[in-house]
């Protein structure tokens with residue numbers, strides 16, 4: 001979905017995890033052996049804990065990769081293996097092409113300084129240091145001289161909106177501001193990869209939303225690779241380019257938010273996504289249906305009228321070259337043209353239709369849908385018609401019910417305003433027999 | 447019957463010769479490591495002489511002035527005045543020289559105890575194994591009656607101030623180790639983890655994060671070390687350490703109530719001054735500097751008093 005900010009060389013993925021296992025408690029290797037032999041997490045003895053089981057995934061450069069799961073599902077353990085804070089019991093982790101598993105402590109520290117920084121749930125700021133010295137901490141560890149690191153920290157402090165607070169201690173700041181410091185500290189370290197463990201979970205809902213939006217903006221601006229942990233599905237869906245859903249230590253599905261929502265891998269995921277705020281996640285392109293009432297401008301009024309008659313609808317979308325959406329025609333206008341034996345359909349094309357971009361969130365479609373008696377036309381960046389969203393479909397998607405379950409086909413187009421007989425008579429009276437070739441356009445977007 | 451097989455009374459002399467074993471061990475130490483203990487004796491003795499000289503050589507009023515200024519800096523004028531009065535009282539009781547000897551012993555023993563105990567505490571905080579080994583040893587050292595290690599200390603270091611210093615160090619060390627470990631373990635785990643996550647080395651984390659954040663607890667431990675050292679003064683006096691402790695021991699031998707009280711009161715005065723001074727170390731620089739904003743608060747007070755009192 002997002003553009004790759006590292007288009008230059010197709011290098012290694014930002015992070016690659018291969019068959020990661022992490023067991024706590026007694027005999028971790030034995031725990032892993034049992035799990036490999038098919039044991040479930042629940043069937044292990046009490047003194048053996050399997051926190052992460054067989055996790056394999058890749059995080060692309062510049063993407064926001066979200067790991068989502070309930071508390072205790074192993075998210076924190078997983079993310080701590082990605083920067084070596086925890087060593088995997090089995091499996092390997094690669095960061096920007098370097099295998100960090102089994103690296104000596106000194107080299108591991110170098111990887112952390114250069115490639116991976118982290119934001120923590122409870123901020124984890126140094127309580128005895130001012131905001132600016134907290135933000136500059138990563139640079140300090142990297143050995144950047146005082147003046148330079150202060151200058152760089154200052155810039156980042158401005159970016160996260162904390163200007164004027166440089167000399168305060170963390171305890172003098174609100175939770176939201178403290179986490180801005182946490183974020184600034186990670187950004188100032190200037191690593192390509194950012195790990196965020198429930199970074200917004202401790203914040204009030206409003207502050208949280210604000211931070212989420214700011215994170216998305218920052219990511220678009222700075223092109224960091226972000227691995228974001230959350231137990232909140234809405235947050236996952238809002239932030240994630242891709243989401244890994246974890247359950248009891250295992251990754252049960254990896255996919256885009258829409259894939260997870262519309263095509264859950266199993267009942268667990270399906271149940272999980274049941275009460276997500278779908279309006280914020282789903283986009284026009286994920287719920288649209290093929291447009292049926294479409295005519296080509298060059299086909300003329302007779303073809304348009306016939307299409308509308310066959311579909312029993314009062315309006316049709318008019319497409320130009322390359323399927324560009326030109327507008328709509330109404331049956332009343334077209335039948336008048338046919339009666340007058342006019343041939344230029346463009347004279348009656350109306351441009352007052354609602355066309356929406358394919359990436360628009362459903363929440364932003366509701367108003368347009370209410371105001372329009374036509375299904376919303378979904379277009380791409382070059383205004384080519386991709387599909388339509390009838391109001392029924394939009395409501396069904398928002399309510400998470402299928403619009404195709406009923407036996408009676410749902411009426412999705414505006415109903416005809418002129419009786420079929422009248423139309424047929426008009427066509428017969430004004431021209432030859434029906435020209436079947438014209439029907440070819442119909443449904444071609446399926 | 448089983449009871450019939452057992453002796454009717456417990457033995458009154460040891461069946462297991464644990465005591466003789468320890469005795470043999472001490473004997474072995476004197477024979478093989480005599481040079482080592484000789485060296486320690488010289489070092490501790492030398493250190494004591496230097497500190498004692500520094501305290502006893504200058505005129506008493508100069509020492510009192512220094513302590514008073516320190517009190518003013520760390521706690522405020524009230525405490526400074528109290529300290530000055532107390533020290534003048536010691537002078538008037540004729541115990542000044544003895545008090546300085548005692549102070550020298552306490553300072554030297556505390557300093558060595560701190561130098562040994564803080565690193566031990568750091569070690570215990572970093573390794574669970576070290577902690578598990580150190581804890582019972584500390585318990586043993588602190589609960590074993592202090593007189594008991596006076597005996598081997600006497601054998602190893604001979605009569606004088608040094609066995610007193612050694613016994614004091616052993617007895618007073620425990621809180622230094624415990625509070626250091628407690629303080630470092632009490633530092634927010636996530637903060638330490640964050641430092642690791644940014645690639646800090648363990649030494650840097652200790653220096654920049656763990657020690658500064660644990661400092662109030664460590665200083666509380668140091669305060670306890672000093673207080674325990676002072677409580678050993680009389681026992682040290684018994685092995686010939688002199689000072690106020692020597693006076694108390696002498697008054698005990700002579701059943702001299704007057705001397706006992708004078709020396710005892712001097713110990714109390716020293717204890718209070720040392721306690722309050724070291725307790726203030728952990729807090730931010732005080733009164734003297736807090737005085738500045740204080741007028742605001744004072745200005746509020748009359749205003750509040752002027753408000754009508756609700757019935």
Ligand SMILES: Nc1ncnc2c1ncn2[C@@H]1O[C@H](COP(=O)(O)OP(=O)(O)O)[C@@H](O)[C@H]1O
Pocket residue numbers: 024025049050051069070071072073074075076077078
């Ligand atoms: N240091 C540890 N020692 C023992 N068990 C642990 C440790 N850390 C995590 N666990 C266990 O591993 C499981 C996963 O924990 P965690 O990764 O913190 O989950 P999450 O972040 O998803 O809430 C939990 O059952 C937890 O109790």
Ligand SMILES: [Mg+2]
Pocket residue numbers: 075076077198
């Ligand atoms: Mg967690």
